[in-house]
Amino acid sequence: MxxxxxxxxxxxxxxxxxxxxxxxxxxxxxxxxxxxxxxxxxxxxxxxxxxxxxxxxxxxxxxxxxxxxxxxxxxxxxxxxxxxxxxxxxxxxxxxxxxxxxxxxxxxxxxxxxxxxxxxxxxxxxxxxxxxxxxxxxxxxxxxxxxxxxxxxxxxxxxxxxxxxxxxxxxxxxxxxxxxxxxxxxxxxxxxxxxxxxxxxxxxxxxxxxxxxxxxxxxxxxxxxxxxxxxSLSQPLLRSAPRVVLSSNEKVVLQKALTPLYGEQLCFASGAGYKMLCVALGLADAYVLSEGSTFKWDTCGPHAILQSLGGGIVDLAEALKAWRAGPHNLLPELTYNQPVQGALGAERWANQGGLVAYIYREHLEAVMDTLVAAVDTF
CATH class of the missing domain: 3.30.540.10 (Fructose-1,6-Bisphosphatase, subunit A, domain 1)
Structure with missing residues (x-):
């Protein structure tokens, strides 16, 4: 290796x-x-x-x-x-x-x-x-x-x-x-x-x-x-005021849903890979994306790094289903070997359900609790 x-x-x-x-x-x-x-x-x-x-x-x-x-x-x-x-x-x-x-x-x-x-x-x-x-x-x-x-x-x-x-x-x-x-x-x-x-x-x-x-x-x-x-990175410290990083064109409904959790700590950046790097570096505690606009080539490398630091990347749509159904111990992480059935071109390898990238489990759980409580449309 x-x-x-x-x-x-x-x-x-x-x-x-x-x-x-x-x-x-x-x-x-x-x-x-x-x-x-x-x-x-x-x-x-x-x-x-x-x-x-x-x-x-x-x-x-x-x-x-x-x-x-x-x-x-x-x-x-x-x-x-x-x-x-x-x-x-x-x-x-x-x-x-x-x-x-x-x-x-x-x-x-x-x-x-x-x-x-x-x-x-x-x-x-x-x-x-x-x-x-x-x-x-x-x-x-x-x-x-x-x-x-x-x-x-x-x-x-x-x-x-x-x-x-x-x-x-x-x-x-x-x-x-x-x-x-x-x-x-x-x-x-x-x-x-x-x-x-x-x-x-x-x-x-x-x-x-x-x-x-x-x-x-x-x-x-x-x-x-x-x-x-x-x-090559060290696990970042837990910050006292949690921060989330989002795409600049993220849905307003998601931004509003996350406001009770993050308040003024809603940050915006370009590039899916860069936002995941921000989480790995401890500049943000989570990266939440509601749309299927990332692909396997975007997330595979950052996902391995986040896992090596104790975190991961879950499929947002599937994780919310699992959270509502309970128990909450295991949430579906993204995988990289199967294309989306019936999709064409690049969409075959899209992360269609959106995602949440995180280091600490408590931040993932806080996002799940907040989104489930806020709205049923995710």
């Missing part, structure tokens, strides 16, 4: 450098946007974009991890299709080629023959990433990789990645919008049970070096397997 964790973290760092490069090169960035259409369009947004950075990051992770762990090669799934349409109307299948030169030649087709941009990206794709993290050497959990599968969200909060600003100020530690909410999410789960096992959250835009005009990344990880829980 230490070898797999190192491989995934190295892939996440390479992914972060690609995301940074695409934002830093203005001429390059203007070429990297293609609007999603049809069943691949996220219904939550009027405009949902697929960027070449998304596709490249997904394919790099698949390539690098699959090369070292061939038993996982056919079990690494991502949000994006690896087909990309360039400005000339040509459809190109994006992949990592055997050499940097071949990858650059392929990317030139995507980038409308822009040679310099293609070479920059190819160099980032083929770079060797060395981790200097001694804590990884102490990870001594044995998990059979033959029974694992993975979900990748190459750049969560794509809209903020495309349009977000880097100078947004945090409110009590939480960034309401901007580049800070654009994350690389990697999650591994048990193919048979669907339970999350390993999670990585990488913040490509964690800190800006203004002098060098470059961003620095930061990663977090967690392993939760058969009672063994290890994380």
């Amino acid at each position: 230490a070898a797999l964790l190192k491989s995934l973290l190295a892939a996440s760092e390479k992914a972060a450098s690609i995301a940074q490069l695409c934002r830093q090169e203005e001429a390059l960035f203007s070429l990297l946007i293609e609007e999603k259409r049809g069943v691949d369009k996220n219904k939550k947004f009027l405009q949902d974009f697929k960027t070449l950075a998304d596709v490249l990051i997904q394919e790099v992770i698949k390539h690098d991890v699959g090369k070292k762990f061939p038993e996982l090669q056919d079990h690494i799934r991502g949000e994006e299709s690896n087909k990309f349409e360039n400005g000339l109307g040509e459809t190109v299948v994006v992949q990592v080629c055997p050499t940097q030169q071949e990858t650059a030649a392929l990317l030139q087709k995507v980038l409308d023959r822009k040679q310099t941009a293609a070479k920059l990206l190819a160099a980032a794709i083929h770079q060797e990433v060395e981790l200097s993290d001694s804590a990884l050497d102490d990870v001594a959990v044995t998990i059979p990789t033959e029974s694992m599968a993975m979900w990748i969200d190459p750049i969560d909060s794509t809209n903020q990645y495309i349009r977000g600003r880097g100078n947004v100020k945090p409110v009590d530690g939480i960034y309401p919008s901007g580049l800070h909410s654009a994350l690389v999410l990697i999650g591994a789960y048990d193919r048979h049970s669907g339970e999350p096992v390993l999670g990585i959250i990488n913040e490509p835009f964690f800190k800006e070096d203004l002098q060098a005009s470059r961003w620095q990344s930061k990663y977090h990880w967690g392993i939760s397997y058969r009672g063994t829980n290890i994380s």
Whole structure:
């Protein structure tokens, strides 16, 4: 597991450098946007974009991890299709080629023959990433990789990645919008049970070096397997005044229902992955979402990290049913191996019932009690 964790973290760092490069090169960035259409369009947004950075990051992770762990090669799934349409109307299948030169030649087709941009990206794709993290050497959990599968969200909060600003100020530690909410999410789960096992959250835009005009990344990880829980994070302390983080477009009825519990401590932020990270870091005690606008690739990695800290992510709709029926000891956690029956496209992997992400059980119970008492429509 230490070898797999190192491989995934190295892939996440390479992914972060690609995301940074695409934002830093203005001429390059203007070429990297293609609007999603049809069943691949996220219904939550009027405009949902697929960027070449998304596709490249997904394919790099698949390539690098699959090369070292061939038993996982056919079990690494991502949000994006690896087909990309360039400005000339040509459809190109994006992949990592055997050499940097071949990858650059392929990317030139995507980038409308822009040679310099293609070479920059190819160099980032083929770079060797060395981790200097001694804590990884102490990870001594044995998990059979033959029974694992993975979900990748190459750049969560794509809209903020495309349009977000880097100078947004945090409110009590939480960034309401901007580049800070654009994350690389990697999650591994048990193919048979669907339970999350390993999670990585990488913040490509964690800190800006203004002098060098470059961003620095930061990663977090967690392993939760058969009672063994290890994380790069420490379990946050219980706060005296509980706080919840919500989407800025969350239903007013849910906001009102949660007001008796959280009062003035209703916080808002962009990006599902970022809001789950806020819970893992102790900046919020819960993330509540009433709609089915997140997907397995959004939640798998953060879910494993939250579990490693003693928490989890429950299906809100199913948890409310279980809470009303009682007893309250077990609530349905999200799983990752089964598609939604009858759904098409991306909706096959939606978390349709909404969710509650938490660290402490008492916060989950407080949310359940409050919502059940407030209204029967959830």
